[in-house]
Amino acid sequence: MDFRLSEEHEMLRQSVRDFAEGVLAPKVADRDENEYFDREVYDQMGQLGLTGIPFEEEWGGAGMDFIAYAIAVEELGRVDPSAADTLSAHLSLGTVPIWIHGTEEQKKKFLIPLVEGKKLGAFGLTEANAGSDAMGMTTKAELDGDEWILNGRKIFITNAEAADTYIVFARTGPKELRSKAFSAFIVEKGTPGFSFGKFEKKMGLRGTQNCDLIFENCRIPKENLLGQEGQGFKIAMETLDGGRIGIAAQSVGIAQGAYEAALNYAKQRVQFGKPIAALQAIQFKLADMAVDIKASRLLTYDVAWRKSQGLPYGLDAAIAKLKASETANWVANQAVQIHGGYGYTREFPVERMMRDAKITELYEGTSEIQRVVIGSQILR
Numbered sequence: 001m002d003f004r005l006s007e008e009h010e011m012l013r014q015s016v017r018d019f020a021e022g023v024l025a026p027k028v029a030d031r032d033e034n035e036y037f038d039r040e041v042y043d044q045m046g047q048l049g050l051t052g053i054p055f056e057e058e059w060g061g062a063g064m065d066f067i068a069y070a071i072a073v074e075e076l077g078r079v080d081p082s083a084a085d086t087l088s089a090h091l092s093l094g095t096v097p098i099w100i101h102g103t104e105e106q107k108k109k110f111l112i113p114l115v116e117g118k119k120l121g122a123f124g125l126t127e128a129n130a131g132s133d134a135m136g137m138t139t140k141a142e143l144d145g146d147e148w149i150l151n152g153r154k155i156f157i158t159n160a161e162a163a164d165t166y167i168v169f170a171r172t173g174p175k176e177l178r179s180k181a182f183s184a185f186i187v188e189k190g191t192p193g194f195s196f197g198k199f200e201k202k203m204g205l206r207g208t209q210n211c212d213l214i215f216e217n218c219r220i221p222k223e224n225l226l227g228q229e230g231q232g233f234k235i236a237m238e239t240l241d242g243g244r245i246g247i248a249a250q251s252v253g254i255a256q257g258a259y260e261a262a263l264n265y266a267k268q269r270v271q272f273g274k275p276i277a278a279l280q281a282i283q284f285k286l287a288d289m290a291v292d293i294k295a296s297r298l299l300t301y302d303v304a305w306r307k308s309q310g311l312p313y314g315l316d317a318a319i320a321k322l323k324a325s326e327t328a329n330w331v332a333n334q335a336v337q338i339h340g341g342y343g344y345t346r347e348f349p350v351e352r353m354m355r356d357a358k359i360t361e362l363y364e365g366t367s368e369i370q371r372v373v374i375g376s377q378i379l380r
């Protein structure tokens, strides 16, 4: 077993770090403060090839593995968790399902521009009464000749109005069919009957957009069904397994960024005549932070490796997401603690990091849902 990253992985890490520090860092606080999504940031991620990391060259990708993808999301998360979220929602949730389940025609039409970063993807599963209970969704799709007619409303959708291509889940069969009563569809922005509703005002990740997707007699071509009719719930669950790798990586990045900020501050901040880093109370905190970050990173790279090898990875994705998101929250909280009162002000980035961290325990399955997934698999 060799835990060293390849030269290609190290080079990717360096180039994403340079991008994050050079391009993202200068305006990360501004995007947070003024709550806006900057399409240019996404376009630049596309130009850097980040939107295509794990896809084959025939689809416009770089043909790298999911460890490379995790490294890229981690490096973005270290500086700008919103940018990490944009990429992760686009790639794991908005692009992978077409890569896995799309027909040749769907891949040519929809996958290539997503992989090349020319279009932005999104994933519409959540509804007002279908959060953790994803099967509770009521958005409906009915076949009418050569078209599906969509009716319903999705909420909290990441990449929101900024996206171009949406994977939307809807009921296509009666309740008795249970999980086989749902199907997945590809819906393009601009389709008549598809509009946007409420935009969320959020605690963190304010450099991303989240809003409602509204479908009112929205007619989409029959050929935009993704996978088979009745396969939608499985596609959603499988996609979320992969998405959780992205959230684990984003969480590792947030934790790393907060830890580095705390470490630097502790070396500079003088109290009782010496830097606070000389105090064992602070050293113990930094040591515990370093331990949890290392454990979270190893779990994240391990599940990314499993996915790249084609091994089962749903359990490992839930484990990595759970551990890394709880680490991000704990570490960001400790980083604020080490900064003392200054950490509570917007003069220091740890205040934003603590707010940005919270969502990692909530989206793509809450920590409670990760425990449900882990519990049910270990007891199977």
Ligand code: CAA
Binding pocket: 089, 123, 125, 126, 131, 132, 133, 134, 135, 156, 157, 158, 178, 179, 180, 233, 234, 237, 238, 240, 241, 314, 362, 363, 364, 365, 366, 369, 372, 373
């Ligand atoms: N892969 C493939 N199939 C799966 C699966 C997986 N990981 N998990 C379950 N399934 C299948 C099961 O095998 C079962 O199939 P059969 O009906 O053929 O037996 C079917 O799906 C139903 O499974 P369950 O009975 O386990 O379903 P459940 O209703 O009990 O729900 C759950 C299971 C794990 C709680 C699931 O609902 C879940 O993951 N909920 C969380 C949803 C979630 O993560 N939402 C996040 C939304 S996206 C987001 O946050 C991003 C954003 O943009 C903001």
